[in-house]
Amino acid sequence: MKDYMDNRELSWLKFNDRVLKQANDSMVPLAEKMSFVSIYQTNLDEFFRVRLGFLYDQMLFYPAMIDNKSEMTAEEQLKACFTKIRRLNHKKDSYYQKIMNELLNYNVKLDTFEEINNKDDKRLLENYFDREIMPLLSPLVVSKRTPFPFMNNGELFVAAQLTSHKGKRKLGVVSLANVMDERLMELPVTRRHYILVEELVASQLPKLFKKYKVEKSSVIRCTRSADIDEDDIIEGNSYREIMEKLIKERRHLHPVRLEYTEGLEDIEISMITKFLDLDERQAFISASPLDFSFFGKLRDVLKIAHPELFYTPLPPKKSPLVNDKKPMIEQVMNHDILLAYPYNSMDSFLRMLDEAAVDERVVSIKMTLYRVAKNSRVVNALIKAAENGKEVIVLVELRARFDEENNIGQSKALEKAGCTVIYGLEGYKVHSKLCLITLKEDHIQYISQIGTGNYNEKTSKFYTDLSLMTARNEIGEEVNDIFTHLLQGETEHHTNYLFVSPHCMLDHIFNKIDEQIALAKEGKDAYVGFKCNSVTSKPMIEKLIEASQAGVHIDMVVRGICCIVPGVKGYTDHIRVISIVGRYLEHSRIYIFGRTSPDVYISSADLMTRNLERRVEVAAPLLDERIRNQVISMFNAYFKDNVKACELLSDRSYKRVKNKEPKFNVQEYFLK
Incomplete structure (x- = not known):
């Protein structure tokens, strides 16, 4: 592994470690700590389903293939990840127990059945259970004639070690x-004491x-791979039908992880892993519940009686650039x-979209949708515009992974209202966030978001997030x-102002970095700043190393994966x-x-191979001086943080x- 590069998967686990540490941060309110454990x-x-599912397939079919940054095989990466995950899970169990102990101070407790002291609670x-739960259960004993059941992704089961009257050992599920x-x-009698259904x-x-x-x-609990491509589904009259079949197919992909709570002996766990066709190193024991979705209900209980256990609600402020009394x-x-x-x-943008839906000057609205809310005001505005005769x-x-079902439903509603709906490009995801409103009076006028x-x-x-609206x-x-190319199933190859992947974003960014390299070589002040979610693109990493070696100062705010290692002498100094x-x-x-x-520039693209080379992404220049200075000030403020900031060494x-x-x-600071 090169000193100045890190493995993508291990870097992601470090990010999730930083998320988990929020659950043990004394400055984080108790109810919010619960959220961080759940997150x-x-x-x-998702990491197991997507990334480790992919590595598992690679290990089976391309065992000699190595990661281009860490030079690790898939098997080596899996082994390193499993070791790190066990340590993180141990930490997660510790933080969970600490949170549950703190909840006792507010008379909130999660009991096992054995811990319930009140006889009436137990009886009720x-x-x-006899009346409402047992009729819904289908207990089975695994045998040659009764195979181990199919485990859906994330579905909880109770597994039992059984002994028959003849003394034979059996597995019940x-x-x-x-x-x-x-x-x-x-609990029926002891209020604010609870039990999970799996415990009952x-x-x-x-x-x-x-x-x-x-x-x-x-x-x-079993986790199944989600690493499936639409190219694997060949039947279907439309692309939407192919995606609907893909969602169904994903439910049956191979397992990648077994989780289990303390109780069963190794022999039963070995049997279950064998049934699931898993290696025993893919089995993870947990001293806490396997699914933390129940935290939501506990948070609801606390919200009314103890608002101090939450972040102080601070409503968004009106932008000084917006006048609520004038049309957007x-x-x-x-x-x-x-x-x-x-x-x-977001109301200011939504107001503009609502105005466009009824404005007689507006002839068309074009938009890319990647992930939208279930009851989307954006979709409603587009439907209204179509019903009013707009194109x-x-x-x-x-x-959009794991949002496919919602997007399929939204696409049907849009089509029903008379919108023209297209489904992206073959071979490229469309991840850009674009809206174009076209108006016609005595001339054509565009409003872009x-x-x-x-x-x-x-x-x-x-x-x-940042959202630019410009005329x-x-x-x-x-x-x-860009929209013209998308409608024709093509990608943009040339732009003057915007950076557009997959064909002309990387070159634009490299040209800008080269300008700074030239300044540095002349002994002048040279600077590059990036804020993004992840950095994995090897060409980008190599260009940043080249810039650093030339003397360009580079500041980066990277929330998650970062495969470039800073401060390495001779490379990333x-x-x-x-x-x-x-x-x-x-x-x-x-x-x-x-x-x-x-x-x-503001952008939809991270510095990742998929964003820069396999997706349609757009970066837009900030041409207004006031806005440009505002964003620079925001960027610089991140480097003043000494409360939540962590530095990569x-x-x-x-x-x-x-x-x-x-x-x-x-x-x-931004809130206030």
Whole structure:
């Protein structure tokens, strides 16, 4: 492994470690700590399904293939990941127990059946189990004639070690799929004490396996790969039908992980891993529940009685660039507007879209949709525009992983209303965030919106993103050209203002970096700044190393994966990398080139191979001086953070930024 590069998967695990550490941060309110434990688990689930599912396939079919940065084979990467995950899970169990102990101070407790002291609670729970739960369960004993059941991804089961009357050892299995609606049950008598349905079922196993002695039991859960491509599905009359079949197919992909709680002996765990065709190193024991979705209900309990256990609610502020008393279209015609979510509300953009739906001057609205809210105001505005006779063209990217079903439903609603819906490009995901409103009076006028994040009202409240609205026709013409290419199944190859992947973003970025390299070689001040979610592109890493070696100072705010290692002598001496994990998910992408008269862009693209070479992404220049300076100030503020910021060191570890300056939390600063 080269000193100045890190493995992608191991770098991601370091990010999830930073997420998990928020659950043990004394500055994080108790109810929010619960959220971070849950986010850690959800992140890890997706990591297994997507990344480790891919590595597992690579290990089986291309065992000699190596990672181009760490030079590790798939098997070596899996082994290193499994070792790291076991350590992280041990930490997760510790933090979970600490949180549950703190909840006792607020008279909230999660009991096992054995811990319940009140006899009436036990009696009433047993009666409820007999009446409402047991009829929904289908307990089976594994045998030659009764095979081990199919385990859906994430589905909870209770597995039991049984002994028959002849003394034979058997494995009993009970699916909980039909009883998860009431997973967290409050005890009938002892208020604010709860039991999980899997604990109740485990306590009542003798009723389910009456002819056996129940020796021990565990809750088990299987994670299945989601690494499937639409090219694998060849039947279907339309692309949407292919995607619908893909979603169904994904449910049956091979397992990549077994999780189990303490209880069963090794022999039963070995049997289960064998049934699932898993290596035993893919089995992970847990001292905490396997699914933390029940935390949501506990948070609801606390929210009313103990609001101090949550972040102080701070509503978004109105942008100083927006006048609520004037139409948004007229305001954007007069000057560029930048919104910074969640510090500014998305309402200003939504208001512009609603105005466009009824404005007689508007002839068309074109938009790309990647992830939208379930009851989307954006989709409703587009439907309204179509019903009012506007031409509405929407590119709905059906390959937005794990949002496919929602996007399929939204595409059907748009088509029904009369919108023209297309489904992206063959071979390329469309990840750009583009909206183009075309108006016609005595001339053609474009209003463009270009963003760093999705058109999702829900996530805009806790993802940090930037949204530019501009009536500059030079920008509008290029956005219109992008849509023209998309409608013809093509990609953009030439632009003057916008950076557009997959064909002309990397070259534009490299040209800008080369300008700074030239300045550095002349002994002048040279600077590059990037804010993004991940850095994995090897060509980009090599260009940044070239710039650092030339003397260009490079500042990077990278929330998640970072495969470039800063501070390595002779390679990355002039590169600094920090990561912010806090109240909000850092999601905005910013590119800065130069200190004197800097060129500043906001972008939908991370510095990843997939974004720069296999997706349609767009970066837009900030041509308004006031907005450009605002974004530079925001970027610089991240490097003042000494509360949530962690710095990536030359040994590949992250260390919390500490100094003698007054405490500065950049997200709180933006809020206030």
